[in-house]
Amino acid sequence: MMTSTSQIPKGLTACPDCDLLLHTSNSDHRQEGHCPRCAATLWHASSPTADIDLAAAVSGLLLFIPAMSLPILKLNMVGQQGSNSLLGGVGRLWLESEHLLAVLILLCSLLAPLMHLLLTTMIGISIRFGRYPSYFPAWLKCKVWMQNWSMLEVYVMGIIVAYVKMMDPGEVSVASGTYCLVGLLLCIILCSQYFHEEQAWQYWEQRS
Amino acid sequence: MTVTAQQRGIARCTTCGKLSRISSSSQAQSWHCARCAAPLSFRQPHSLQRCWAYTLAAAFLMIPANILPILTVISFGKGDPDTIMSGVVKLWQADLQAIAAIVFIASIAVPVIKLIIIIILILAVQLHLPLSQQQCTVLYRFIHFIGRWSMLDLFMISILVTLVHLGNIATVESGPAATAFAAVVVLTLFAANSFDPRLLWDLDND
Numbered sequence: 001m002m003t004s005t006s007q008i009p010k011g012l013t014a015c016p017d018c019d020l021l022l023h024t025s026n027s028d029h030r031q032e033g034h035c036p037r038c039a040a041t042l043w044h045a046s047s048p049t050a051d052i053d054l055a056a057a058v059s060g061l062l063l064f065i066p067a068m069s070l071p072i073l074k075l076n077m078v079g080q081q082g083s084n085s086l087l088g089g090v091g092r093l094w095l096e097s098e099h100l101l102a103v104l105i106l107l108c109s110l111l112a113p114l115m116h117l118l119l120t121t122m123i124g125i126s127i128r129f130g131r132y133p134s135y136f137p138a139w140l141k142c143k144v145w146m147q148n149w150s151m152l153e154v155y156v157m158g159i160i161v162a163y164v165k166m167m168d169p170g171e172v173s174v175a176s177g178t179y180c181l182v183g184l185l186l187c188i189i190l191c192s193q194y195f196h197e198e199q200a201w202q203y204w205e206q207r208s
Numbered sequence: 209m210t211v212t213a214q215q216r217g218i219a220r221c222t223t224c225g226k227l228s229r230i231s232s233s234s235q236a237q238s239w240h241c242a243r244c245a246a247p248l249s250f251r252q253p254h255s256l257q258r259c260w261a262y263t264l265a266a267a268f269l270m271i272p273a274n275i276l277p278i279l280t281v282i283s284f285g286k287g288d289p290d291t292i293m294s295g296v297v298k299l300w301q302a303d304l305q306a307i308a309a310i311v312f313i314a315s316i317a318v319p320v321i322k323l324i325i326i327i328i329l330i331l332a333v334q335l336h337l338p339l340s341q342q343q344c345t346v347l348y349r350f351i352h353f354i355g356r357w358s359m360l361d362l363f364m365i366s367i368l369v370t371l372v373h374l375g376n377i378a379t380v381e382s383g384p385a386a387t388a389f390a391a392v393v394v395l396t397l398f399a400a401n402s403f404d405p406r407l408l409w410d411l412d413n414d
Binding site for chain 1: 210212217220222224225226228243244290296302307310345348356357360362365370371373374375377382387409
């Protein structure tokens with residue numbers, strides 16, 4: 001059953017972490033708001049430059065295919081050459097019948113970042129043109145879920161650890177995939193920082 | 209005097225953050241958010257039961273994850289299986305202390321600390337332990353932030369198995385502990401997500 005929200009006074013907020021009921025005036029939304037009891041972030045500062053998230057998402061998508069398919073590290077050991085790419089790592093694990101592990105890594109390092117960027121682009125374009133299809137709430141929900149499972153920053157740390165680990169037995173060098181991956185990671189960070197979720201929900205609510 | 213939203217009959221949507229008035233008397237009815245159509249409730253349903261289930265499952269899987277080999281380096285035909293801990297020790301002995309510390313923190317310290325913190329949080333709610341709610345909330349945010357970094361070892365395995373694939377000279381193969389460790393990481397993520405921190409603050413109102 002759907003609830004009616006007409007009885008809720010404007011400017012009332014509940015803390016997500018401790019359920020404290022707060023009265024806020026609309027004027028102080030320029031700065032970040034914190035809960036006085038548990039210090040949770042209640043709202044993010046609304047920025048006037050709203051299109052950074054869309055720009056970052058589009059640039060991230062451009063970098064996506066090279067970041068996934070170009071070699072990340074190159075190894076030279078007793079005259080033998082070896083290299084790896086993000087997709088290759090998943091494929092190798094699948095061939096070694098580590099199916100669960102392969103699927104998990106595919107989700108966290110490829111599918112989730114891709115969907116995060118794609119959905120941010122779609123939501124950003126919808127808001128720009130003021131057209132809200134009926135799947136708009138599903139996009140927003142899916143975006144949050146994908147954002148939580150996107151772990152490329154951990155993957156980049158994994159590259160550093162692998163690099164240092166193989167320095168001793170062989171000769172490792174950083175290849176072009178790593179640079180694309182670092183650029184992609186920067187785009188994803190910008191995209192999550194500047195995306196204003198509450199605002200997107202408000203646009204959806206006020207659609208005509 | 210602090211007033212919680214629940215005391216006023218207001219529920220915050222966990223998906224979109226909108227407040228809605230729902231009545232607690234009619235439990236059979238299920239309420240949905242007017243903005244995003246997600247199910248509404250005052251607190252996450254069965255938060256503690258779910259949390260216990262995920263935590264216990266993760267705790268048991270910690271055993272195979274740490275005892276079985278996670279990575280085997282086969283160099284010139286000789287296999288050399290490594291568990292998580294022996295991998296850290298080898299890095300330390302090879303004078304790579306900084307990397308050894310990162311791997312130790314990500315693969316051993318974080319999962320163990322996470323499980324301990326989740327158990328402390330659940331017990332604090334269930335047994336009404338006299339712990340500071342501010343500090344418990346900080347712990348809750350800490351496990352949320354730190355959880356994903358346990359994936360480090362798994363990503364490193366996926367890099368090494370492809371990078372070091374040089375026929376007879378050297379190959380790296382993943383071991384059975386890798387799947388168990390992946391399950392530990394995912395289960396602890398689920399456990400942290402199913403804990404509702406508002407339960408800690410409800411202790412004030414009892």
